[in-house]
Amino acid sequence: MTSESTEPAGPTGPAEPVPASGGGARAWLREHSELGVCVLLFALGVLVLTDALTMSVDIAQRGPVGPRTVPFVIGGMFLLIAVLLAVDVLRGGRGEAEGGEDVDLDEPADWRTVLLLTGVFLGAAVLIGPLGFPIAGALLFWGAAYALGSRRHDRDPLIAAGLSLFTYFVFDNLLGVPLPGGPLMGVL
Amino acid sequence: MDSLNSLIDGFGTALTPMNLLWAAIGVLLGTAIGVLPGIGPAMAVALLLPVTYGLDPTGAFIMFAGIYYGAMFGGSTTSILLNTPGESAAVVAAIEGNPMAKSGRGAQALAAAAIGHFAGGMIGTILLVVLAPTVASLAIGIGAPDYFAIMVLAFIAVTSVLGASRIRGIASLLIGLTIGLVGLDQMTGQQRLTFGSLQLADGVDVVIVAVGLFAIGEALWVAAHLRRSTGKPIPVGRPWLGRTDLKRTWKPWLRGPAIGFPFGAIPAGGAEIPTFLSYVTEKRLSKHRDQFGKGAIEGVAGPEAAASASAAGTLVSMLTLGLPTTAVAAVMLAAFQQYGIQPGPLLFEREPELVWGLIASLFVGMVLLLALNLPLAPVWAKLLRIPRPYLYAGILFFAAVGAYAVGGESLDLVILLVIGLIGFGMRRYGLPVLPAVIGVILGPAAEQQLRRALQISDGSVTGLVNTPFSVTVYVIVVLIVAWPLIGRLIGRVRGGRNAAEESRTVSGG
Numbered sequence: 001m002t003s004e005s006t007e008p009a010g011p012t013g014p015a016e017p018v019p020a021s022g023g024g025a026r027a028w029l030r031e032h033s034e035l036g037v038c039v040l041l042f043a044l045g046v047l048v049l050t051d052a053l054t055m056s057v058d059i060a061q062r063g064p065v066g067p068r069t070v071p072f073v074i075g076g077m078f079l080l081i082a083v084l085l086a087v088d089v090l091r092g093g094r095g096e097a098e099g100g101e102d103v104d105l106d107e108p109a110d111w112r113t114v115l116l117l118t119g120v121f122l123g124a125a126v127l128i129g130p131l132g133f134p135i136a137g138a139l140l141f142w143g144a145a146y147a148l149g150s151r152r153h154d155r156d157p158l159i160a161a162g163l164s165l166f167t168y169f170v171f172d173n174l175l176g177v178p179l180p181g182g183p184l185m186g187v188l
Numbered sequence: 189m190d191s192l193n194s195l196i197d198g199f200g201t202a203l204t205p206m207n208l209l210w211a212a213i214g215v216l217l218g219t220a221i222g223v224l225p226g227i228g229p230a231m232a233v234a235l236l237l238p239v240t241y242g243l244d245p246t247g248a249f250i251m252f253a254g255i256y257y258g259a260m261f262g263g264s265t266t267s268i269l270l271n272t273p274g275e276s277a278a279v280v281a282a283i284e285g286n287p288m289a290k291s292g293r294g295a296q297a298l299a300a301a302a303i304g305h306f307a308g309g310m311i312g313t314i315l316l317v318v319l320a321p322t323v324a325s326l327a328i329g330i331g332a333p334d335y336f337a338i339m340v341l342a343f344i345a346v347t348s349v350l351g352a353s354r355i356r357g358i359a360s361l362l363i364g365l366t367i368g369l370v371g372l373d374q375m376t377g378q379q380r381l382t383f384g385s386l387q388l389a390d391g392v393d394v395v396i397v398a399v400g401l402f403a404i405g406e407a408l409w410v411a412a413h414l415r416r417s418t419g420k421p422i423p424v425g426r427p428w429l430g431r432t433d434l435k436r437t438w439k440p441w442l443r444g445p446a447i448g449f450p451f452g453a454i455p456a457g458g459a460e461i462p463t464f465l466s467y468v469t470e471k472r473l474s475k476h477r478d479q480f481g482k483g484a485i486e487g488v489a490g491p492e493a494a495a496s497a498s499a500a501g502t503l504v505s506m507l508t509l510g511l512p513t514t515a516v517a518a519v520m521l522a523a524f525q526q527y528g529i530q531p532g533p534l535l536f537e538r539e540p541e542l543v544w545g546l547i548a549s550l551f552v553g554m555v556l557l558l559a560l561n562l563p564l565a566p567v568w569a570k571l572l573r574i575p576r577p578y579l580y581a582g583i584l585f586f587a588a589v590g591a592y593a594v595g596g597e598s599l600d601l602v603i604l605l606v607i608g609l610i611g612f613g614m615r616r617y618g619l620p621v622l623p624a625v626i627g628v629i630l631g632p633a634a635e636q637q638l639r640r641a642l643q644i645s646d647g648s649v650t651g652l653v654n655t656p657f658s659v660t661v662y663v664i665v666v667l668i669v670a671w672p673l674i675g676r677l678i679g680r681v682r683g684g685r686n687a688a689e690e691s692r693t694v695s696g697g
Contacts, residue, residue, distance in 0.1 A: 037617050041359055048366055051381050065639045065647075067373035071380060074365050081359050088355055095356055095618025100406075102226050102576055104415040113411045114612070117584065118605065121404075124588060125601035133592070141585045148411055150577035159578065167589055176242030177593045 034095055038086040045078025116147035132182010137164035191321045198544025202552050207250050210243070211549045214251035215556045218258020223266055223571045226410055226579060229259035230515035234398040235583070237523055238590040245527045246542045250549040252523060253503075256516050257309055257550065260459075260499055261557050262568065264301040264492055268294060269421040269569055278495075280463040284480065284487030289422045291483055295565075299427035300437050300489040302561045304444060308493030309554045311445035312452070312500025317547060320536070323508040327533040332641035333652050335510075335532075337661035339634035342511050344665050345455030346623045353618065354672075360619040363610065364627020367392050374636055392603060393594050394522040397628045400604045401621050402515070403587040405611020407580045412612075414576060421572040427565050437489040440470050444493030451494075452501025455513040459495040466494035500550070507531055507543060512629070515622050522629050 029035075052071035097105055120143035128136040142160035150156055171177045201207060221232040232255055240248035263278040268285035281301060288297040327334075347357030370381045371391025382388040429437065444466045451462035470490040471480045480487055505511040510531040512518040524531050529539060536543055561568070591604040614621055638652070645651020653659055 034617050037359075037613070037619075041362070044363070044366060048369070048381065055378055055380070065642045067376050067378040067380060070365075070635045070638070071369060074362055074369065077358070078362050078366075081355060081362060085355050085359060088353070093353070095353065095616075097618060098409065098615040100226065100410060102410050102415050102580075103413045105413055107413060109412040109616075110414065111412065113414070114408055117408060117411055118609070121584060121588070121605050122602070125598050125605070128592065128601070129598055133589075137585060137589070140588055141581050144581035144584045145577040148414065148577035148580055150575065150581075163582070163585065167585075171238075171589065171593065175239060177238060178596070179589070179593065180596070 032089055034089045035086060037095075038082045038089065041078055041085065042082035045075045045082060047075075048078060049075035113147055113149075117144055120144050120147055128180065130182070132184055133179040134161075134164050134168045134184050135182055137167065191317055194321075194540060194544045195317055195548060197540070198546075198548035199551075201246060201541055201545030202250065202548035207247055207545065207549065208552065210247045210251040211254050211553050212556055214254020215258040215261075215553050215560065217251075218255035219262040219557070219561065219568060220258075220571060221255065222259035222262020223568045224262075224574065224579060225266055225270070225572065226406070226576075227583065228402075228515075229256055229263075230398075230519055231402040231406060231583075232259055233516055233519045233523075234395070234402045235586050235590055237395045237398070237519070237526070238593040240523070241526075241593060245524075245529060245539075246545050248523065248527075249520070249542065249546045250553075252520055253546055253550055254553045254556075256499055256520075257305075257496065257553050258557060259516075260496055261302065261305050261561055264305070264488075264495075265298065265565065265568055266572065268297045268301065268488070269424060270572055279460075280467045280491040281488055283467065284484050287481070287483035288485065288488065289424065293483060293485075294422055294424040295427045296429055296433050296485060297483075297488050298424060298565050299429045299562065300433070300485050301492040302427060302558060302565075303429070303437070304441050304489045304492035305496040306554055306558045307441040308445045308448060308496030309500060309550070309557075311442070311493075312449050312497035313547065313550045313554070315445075315449050315497075316500045316504055316550075320504050320508050320547075323504060324533045324536045327509060327657070328537075330533060330657050331655065332637045332644065334655055334657045334661070336634060336637040336641055336652060337658040337665075338509055338511050339630045339637065341661050341665050341668075342455060342626060342630055343623075343634075344668055345513075346626050348668050348671075356617075356619045357623050360614060360621065361623035361627045363614075363619075364397075364624035365631040366627075367397055367607070367624075368628045368631030374632060375639060387597065387599050391632075392607075392628075393600070394525065394629055395594050396591050396600055396604050397607055398519050398522055398625055399587045399590050400607030401611040401614075401625055402519075403583050403590075404604060404608025405615060405621065407583045407587070408608060408612040409615040410580055414580075421569055424566060424569055427562050433485055436474075436476070436485055439473075440466075440486045440490030441493045443469060443473075444490040444495075445497035448494030448497035449501040452498030452513065453504045454501075455505075455511065459498040459514075462494045462498050463491040466490040503550075507535055507546075508533060512626060515625065518622065518625050518629055525629070 048071050052068045052075060055068055099105060120140060123143065124136045124140035127139065138157070138160040141163055142156050145156050145160070168179055168181070171179050172181070202211065217236070218229070218232065221227045222229065233252055236251070236255065240251065243251070264281040264285065267278040267282035268289050271282050271286035285297040285301065288294060343361055347361050348354055366381070370388055372378065372382075372389055373380055379389055447466045447469065448459065448462040451465075452459065467487055467490065470486040471477060471484075474480065474484060474486050476484055476486070499516075502514050502517045505513055506517040506521060508531075510521065512521045521531060529535070529542070587604065587608075588601060591600045592598075594600055611621060613619075614624070641651050642648075645654070653662060
């Protein structure tokens with residue numbers, strides 16, 4: 001669609017020669033990791049179509065367009081776009097990674113930080129029920145700051161606790177948005 | 189002057205102590221957020237959605253409008269003092285503003301930007317007052333096919349006009365539409381993509397999607413690529429302008445809004461294009477063309493005025509048609525939906541107090557911003573020194589608060605994280621985030637209007653194009669879709685001749 005070249009290139013099989021050695025193949029895959037996005041989009045399309053196909057509609061149909069029509073269209077578009085994107089990638093098209101004020105794209109991605117943050121966030125999601133918001137929120141902030149490289153063990157927990165308690169009181173008392181207090185608020 | 193009377197009533201709403209307080213909180217939060225690196229206005233409004241759960245809609249939207257304008261104000265401060273524009277609208281401000289700051293004229297650059305925003309916002313809002321009721325009354329009779337056409341226009345515009353690649357834009361839109369499908373079908377109650385889960389049957393809340401894509405996705409993405417050495421902001425005094433500077437800036441302040449406002453009202457990417465156009469215009473018209481690139485004050489004044497005016501233009505199409513043209517407008521639309529209010533032509537009739545209170549509060553907010561920003565600029569500049577771990581930990585923290593406040597469910601936090609990881613992947617592979625958000629917000633409504641239109645016409649597709657309004661909109665859609673093709677055709681006709689000659693020489697030789 002956006003590709004400038006007029007040469008036809010099939011979606012099946014790579015358009016560029018794959019080097020024979022294993023290391024070369026890995027490098028090729030790394031270079032074309034965007035194909036993974038195509039696979040995901042294709043899988044999403046299959047998922048949406050399957051869901052639409054397994055829907056039983058005869059009882060509930062009202063009007064000429066049923067609840068399956070739009071999912072069919074979206075699912076079909078997914079398959080089409082997945083193929084078109086694959087063609088674009090194999091022809092050398094690249095999705096440009098997003099820049100930003102604090103973003104340094106010259107360095108390789110720091111997966112450790114991302115995994116740590118994901119873990120901290122999941123932990124907070126699990127703990128918010130039993131421990132309440134003030135404690136889980138403080139742990140979330142402290143953990144995230146730690147994952148992002150802050151090592152001020154005197155200051156970080158204090159800021160985390162202060163922020164969490166302050167937010168709890170503002171939401172619970174001033175804004176009328178209830179958050180779970182947990183055992184800590186039961187004691188205070 | 190019917191709208192003038194309504195506006196005066198609006199001031200009656202906006203100037204009540206409570207609403208004045210929300211406006212003040214809005215502009216303060218907005219400026220702080222705009223100054224803070226890494227937080228754009230869209231993320232700010234998304235993060236603050238839960239804050240307003242306990243507010244009445246008028247107060248909430250007055251605050252949102254303050255945040256929107258405030259973030260624009262604050263964004264230029266970052267550009268000028270740090271040379272790292274966070275949002276696209278502030279890129280141009282850095283081109284001239286940062287050299288000015290480096291050569292010791294930071295105070296003048298900040299003043300030119302602040303007054304430019306004031307002028308742009310004022311002119312833009314006056315145009316909003318004049319135009320919005322007219323547009324709304326023109327659109328008052330529109331029905332299901334017209335609404336569907338507008339939403340198709342929004343989908344096409346957001347995938348085609350913005351970003352480098354249409355395929356990636358459409359992929360993002362499809363992701364958003366799919367998230368919008370999750371839950372019970374609005375017309376028949378069929379479960380779609382719920383996988384038998386009771387919680388998913390309620391659908392994925394728009395707030396969670398917006399916060400996930402804008403806040404969590406962004407924080408994780410920055411975390412993966414965090415710049416270890418952050419730039420040092422240039423210290424600056426109180427902004428002021430001398431007589432010679434005033435002489436050079438007053439015309440750009442007036443020209444900028446003329447460019448910015450119309451671009452804000454159409455789905456063309458918000459402030460990005462008009463700020464750039466304004467910059468080019470000022471460069472061409474300036475008597476000091478040699479200074480451009482080294483710190484020409486016109487290059488700050490014009491684009492900043494254009495940016496603020498485009499924000500007002502955005503509100504015209506958002507309030508009168510329910511058509512979001514920028515990410516902020518999209519999130520604000522989601523906020524309207526939270527309150528069960530449908531922006532569109534009927535909004536001015538049904539919610540006059542809300543709409544005119546909101547518009548009047550824009551004027552109030554602008555005055556507050558100017559009064560706050562000129563004297564407080566050195567204080568705002570201190571925000572640039574916040575340690576980055578705290579900043580991004582704070583974003584994750586408030587995102588979690590917001591998602592949890594939606595329904596008090598831990599599962600919502602997990603969904604938030606999943607959507608955040610999707611947002612991370614989208615940033616990595618250049619899929620724009622905005623189409624996905626528009627898809628989630630407008631998708632379900634578009635489907636409903638489509639089915640309603642086809643119900644009326646008894647299944648005939650002509651039911652979608654049986655009004656002059658919808659036909660007009662589809663013509664625009666076709667033009668947008670066909671534009672690159674037309675451009676390529678013209679190019680091929682021109683280039684084709686050369687190519688034919690070339691091939692002849694090749695085969696001959």
